[in-house]
Amino acid sequence: MAEPTGGLELGHVAALLGAAVVAVPLFRRLKLGSVLGYLAAGLAIGPFGVGLFREPETILHVAEFGVVIFLFIIGLEMRPSRLWGLRREIFGLGAAQVAAASLLLTLTGMAAGLSVPVAFIVASGFVLSSTAVIMQMLDERGELASPGGQRAVSILLLEDLAIVPLLAVVAVLASAMGLAGEAGPPLWRTLGLAAGAVVLVFVSGRYLMNPVFRILARYGGREVMTAAALLVVVGAAWLMNLGGLSMAMGAFLAGVLLSESSFRHQLEADVEPFRAILLGLFFLSVGMSLDLGVVLADWQVIVGGVIAFMAVKAVAIYGVARLFRAREREAVERAVLFAQGGEFAFVLYAAALSAGLFDARIAASATAIVILSMVLTPLTALAVGRLMPAETIDPDAADGVDRARDLRERVLIIGFGRFAQVVSQPLLARDVDVSIIDLDVEMIQAAGDFGFKVYYGDGARLDVLRASGAGEAETILVCVDRPEVADRIVELVKAEFPLTKLFVRAFDRGHAIRLVQAGVEFQIRETFESALVFSRGVLLDLGFSHDQVDETLAEVRRRDEERFTLQLAEGDITAGRHLMRGNIATTRPEPWVRPRREGRALNEEAAEALAGDDEREKAGV
Numbered sequence: 001m002a003e004p005t006g007g008l009e010l011g012h013v014a015a016l017l018g019a020a021v022v023a024v025p026l027f028r029r030l031k032l033g034s035v036l037g038y039l040a041a042g043l044a045i046g047p048f049g050v051g052l053f054r055e056p057e058t059i060l061h062v063a064e065f066g067v068v069i070f071l072f073i074i075g076l077e078m079r080p081s082r083l084w085g086l087r088r089e090i091f092g093l094g095a096a097q098v099a100a101a102s103l104l105l106t107l108t109g110m111a112a113g114l115s116v117p118v119a120f121i122v123a124s125g126f127v128l129s130s131t132a133v134i135m136q137m138l139d140e141r142g143e144l145a146s147p148g149g150q151r152a153v154s155i156l157l158l159e160d161l162a163i164v165p166l167l168a169v170v171a172v173l174a175s176a177m178g179l180a181g182e183a184g185p186p187l188w189r190t191l192g193l194a195a196g197a198v199v200l201v202f203v204s205g206r207y208l209m210n211p212v213f214r215i216l217a218r219y220g221g222r223e224v225m226t227a228a229a230l231l232v233v234v235g236a237a238w239l240m241n242l243g244g245l246s247m248a249m250g251a252f253l254a255g256v257l258l259s260e261s262s263f264r265h266q267l268e269a270d271v272e273p274f275r276a277i278l279l280g281l282f283f284l285s286v287g288m289s290l291d292l293g294v295v296l297a298d299w300q301v302i303v304g305g306v307i308a309f310m311a312v313k314a315v316a317i318y319g320v321a322r323l324f325r326a327r328e329r330e331a332v333e334r335a336v337l338f339a340q341g342g343e344f345a346f347v348l349y350a351a352a353l354s355a356g357l358f359d360a361r362i363a364a365s366a367t368a369i370v371i372l373s374m375v376l377t378p379l380t381a382l383a384v385g386r387l388m389p390a391e392t393i394d395p396d397a398a399d400g401v402d403r404a405r406d407l408r409e410r411v412l413i414i415g416f417g418r419f420a421q422v423v424s425q426p427l428l429a430r431d432v433d434v435s436i437i438d439l440d441v442e443m444i445q446a447a448g449d450f451g452f453k454v455y456y457g458d459g460a461r462l463d464v465l466r467a468s469g470a471g472e473a474e475t476i477l478v479c480v481d482r483p484e485v486a487d488r489i490v491e492l493v494k495a496e497f498p499l500t501k502l503f504v505r506a507f508d509r510g511h512a513i514r515l516v517q518a519g520v521e522f523q524i525r526e527t528f529e530s531a532l533v534f535s536r537g538v539l540l541d542l543g544f545s546h547d548q549v550d551e552t553l554a555e556v557r558r559r560d561e562e563r564f565t566l567q568l569a570e571g572d573i574t575a576g577r578h579l580m581r582g583n584i585a586t587t588r589p590e591p592w593v594r595p596r597r598e599g600r601a602l603n604e605e606a607a608e609a610l611a612g613d614d615e616r617e618k619a620g621v
Contacts, residue, residue: 015052016059019045020280035136036378038280042287043375049288056288059281064343065234066278068251069271070135072233074144074153075255076268086154093151093324094158097338101127101316108312112305114362117173121352122366124166126309128159130342130374132282137337137381148330152337157252163344167351174355197239201253204236213263229270232258286343290371294364305369306376314339329388336384340377341370401444404457407469409435413477414459414468414489416447419505419526420479424452437468460488462496475501475521483507483514490518510573512564532556 019041027037045052053059102123109119134152135144143149209232216228233251240250258264295302314335321331349366352358358366411427413420416438427434437457438444444454457464459480470476476493478486486504493502502520506512515523532553539549563576 038283046288089154125345415480
């Protein structure tokens with residue numbers, strides 16, 4: 001084992017990578033998330049675990065660029081018009097949440113015996129939630145682009161902006177209490193520098209980036225483009241830092257300004273590997289920073305502080321969310337997700353300590369409370385997610401939604417997703433009477449805006465099928481997404497309404513075989529025909545004639561039908577593999593001794609057959 005040291009040697013790099021490689025897959029396997037895996041691994045190898053590292057702060061300063069790059073990538077996805085559309089969430093919802101949580105947490109700190117200035121600074125630091133933890137968890141869930149995810153991003157942006165006035169408040173309080181040593185710069189200068197940094201980043205991103213990247217794309221290399229992408233991120237973060245704003249805010253702003261650039265995808269691809277590695281390193285270093293000595297010495301204060309602060313902050317966030325008309329589930333999830341402190345608290349507490357507002361014990365305890373809250377957040381989110389029932393909309397209370405009953409149309413469509421929506425068009429064009437049922441309340445409401453009357457009903461239930469007119473319908477179209485649900489509907493219809501014809505959307509080849517064996521009148525794999533039409537367009541674009549393309553597609557269909565017949569007969573999905581064409585090059589048989597003269601056809605019929613073989617080989621048939 002490497003000796004503890006403040007430096008970073010090759011053995012320490014191996015330890016960091018090894019801890020991540022072991023812990024993250026293990027915690028994901030346990031469905032605890034990668035964030036908790038990184039934090040636990042950091043605690044294990046840090047100064048308060050096995051002691052491989054003495055100064056995790058050194059690693060933390062480097063790893064903060066993971067958060068910076070992450071915000072840059074988020075900015076690339078956030079066009080200026082989209083950001084402008086979120087102004088109410090940023091300056092309304094975000095400001096309300098910060099103000100409400102700050103007030104309640106300050107009162108909580110005062111109730112614990114802290115003076116008003118100290119309670120306010122401790123509370124303000126805890127209000128600034130962890131951008132890294134929240135963004136990573138939303139990213140893993142695939143919710144960053146959802147409306148709820150966008151609101152979460154808006155709140156985080158406001159919290160990033162809040163660090164500037166909070167640092168100014170620390171300086172003002174220290175001066176008012178006679179604790180400040182040297183007077184800091186006047187507030188007007190701080191605000192001027194911040195505004196100048198924003199303007200400089202804006203002008204550079206708007207007018208300078210595209211011409212520079214065009215030159216680099218033409219005369220540089222791939223490695224130069226990668227270096228330029230990192231320079232944009234680091235440069236914007238550095239300028240914002242000089243202006244007193246957060247580095248993450250600078251990177252985000254640079255991403256937004258480059259979101260409409262033609263080099264956006266190239267930039268994202270170049271910086272993504274650095275984001276993943278550095279963000280993981282950030283979580284590792286946070287885990288290392290948890291001082292178990294402080295926790296053990298003042299465990300009652302710290303454990304009580306974690307519970308009290310997380311609970312009070314969650315209540316404030318929930319109240320603000322409901323005030324802004326968030327649904328119950330979203331309000332609870334946001335309260336759990338934002339209930340922790342964040343990395344900006346370290347900056348604020350360090351400033352308070354240097355200004356004399358904090359003593360060493362308060363700073364250490366407050367920092368430990370923040371770190372523990374960050375560690376607990378993935379666990380509390382997981383627990384609440386499992387305890388809360390899945391969010392459903394009551395169809396009886398939803399506008400424009402009626403349950404299926406007494407339907408008597410010629411055709412019954414079960415499931416009205418993208419497949420059924422297209423299927424319905426030729427039927428409606430011929431004035432065929434159709435009834436449609438589906439389980440998705442939001443889709444039913446949306447379909448009403450486009451002139452469709454869709455009834456609420458579960459086609460896998462016999463009573464719903466009877467109410468939907470399955471016994472009187474001439475044909476039932478089963479267009480649901482899930483193959484097991486389609487199988488259940490087919491089983492019910494065949495048993496209870498044997499005279500009704502069944503046309504069923506098949507998920508894949510195996511599902512199609514099951515449907516044929518179940519005796520449906522017609523089945524089709526959902527992507528088969530669209531894939532053939534797609535390949536037809538490709539072949540035509542490559543220069544093949546219409547006759548050649550039609551002949552080729554007919555041959556593909558024939559081979560597919562032959563293979564499907566063999567699979568049905570043999571009961572083996574691998575049957576008929578010889579009928580499929582692969583892209584592995586195979587050698588044509590060559591004679592051992594090459595003849596002196598080329599072969600000739602014996603008659604005209606043979607010559608035509610050989611010419612046809614050559615044409616089919618060129619066409620790929």
